[in-house]
Amino acid sequence: MPELPEVETVVRDLRPHLVGRSFAKITAGRKALRRPWSRAWEGQLLGQRVDSIQRRGKWIMIDLGKPWLLVHLGMTGQFTVTSAQMPRETHTHLVFTLDDANELRFRDIRRFGSVTCYPSRATLDDVFAENGLGPEPFDLDADYWRASLRATQRNLKAILLDQTIVAGVGNIYADESLFEASLHPTLIGRALTAKQAETLQHAIVEVLTRAIDRRGSSIRDYIGGSGLKGQMQDEFRVYGRTGAPCLRCRTSIAKITLAGRSTHFCPKCQRKRM
Numbered sequence: 001m002p003e004l005p006e007v008e009t010v011v012r013d014l015r016p017h018l019v020g021r022s023f024a025k026i027t028a029g030r031k032a033l034r035r036p037w038s039r040a041w042e043g044q045l046l047g048q049r050v051d052s053i054q055r056r057g058k059w060i061m062i063d064l065g066k067p068w069l070l071v072h073l074g075m076t077g078q079f080t081v082t083s084a085q086m087p088r089e090t091h092t093h094l095v096f097t098l099d100d101a102n103e104l105r106f107r108d109i110r111r112f113g114s115v116t117c118y119p120s121r122a123t124l125d126d127v128f129a130e131n132g133l134g135p136e137p138f139d140l141d142a143d144y145w146r147a148s149l150r151a152t153q154r155n156l157k158a159i160l161l162d163q164t165i166v167a168g169v170g171n172i173y174a175d176e177s178l179f180e181a182s183l184h185p186t187l188i189g190r191a192l193t194a195k196q197a198e199t200l201q202h203a204i205v206e207v208l209t210r211a212i213d214r215r216g217s218s219i220r221d222y223i224g225g226s227g228l229k230g231q232m233q234d235e236f237r238v239y240g241r242t243g244a245p246c247l248r249c250r251t252s253i254a255k256i257t258l259a260g261r262s263t264h265f266c267p268k269c270q271r272k273r274m
């Protein structure tokens with residue numbers, strides 16, 4: 001599933017193709033996405049110029065002056081700009097024809113993604129507030145972070161996956177961040193020292209920044225907004241490396257299930273200690 005670095009890469013790729021353009025035509029396929037597309041939105045969107053494209057957590061937001069489009073890639077979503085001449089691939093559910101020779105296409109094999117229109121930025125912010133979307137990892141306040149950890153009996157893996165505590169981290173970057181911080185994924189939030197909390201905060205930023213530099217991870221269907229794959233999957237240190245030697249200490253990487261998700265870690269580098 002695309003996480004923050006993949007979504008950020010899509011946004012950065014799309015930005016130069018979308019800003020200043022407008023939608024000349026919108027074509028929706030017959031199959032519904034997680035939230036069905038409404039034809040009623042098209043009147044609000046057609047002819048509106050794209051002012052900006054932004055990311056919040058794992059969400060993409062397109063500012064069209066007044067209306068906003070909110071996009072989630074779900075499990076297998078691909079959001080790309082391509083020449084209108086290029087044949088449309090199967091599973092292309094939405095096509096926004098731009099006022100140049102290009103098309104913005106939303107393709108999603110499993111259809112857990114969505115593209116939804118909101119009448120204003122305020123209504124969009126209401127949705128984030130209703131869902132309790134937490135702060136961006138790059139803007140985490142150290143006191144807030146320490147207090148959030150101290151307030152919970154849950155393990156670190158579950159905390160990192162919780163979008164209300166910090167937005168944008170998913171299964172891959174949770175595992176990679178815990179390795180970076182040398183912290184065992186089953187440690188309880190409340191048990192962390194102030195120093196460990198700080199180390200983890202820096203590790204998250206470090207791992208996400210490195211992943212954005214590599215254009216994210218292409219392990220299944222993920223591609224950037226220009227159709228190019230990411231490279232971070234070649235640099236995973238624990239995720240998906242069960243049984244392979246740790247790159248630091250050669251101990252076999254272990255896999256357990258936590259918070260319902262496969263969790264990879266080095267039993268030696270991430271030893272539980274007081």
Ligand SMILES: [Zn+2]
Pocket residue numbers: 246247248249250251266267268269270
């Ligand atoms: Zn190790």
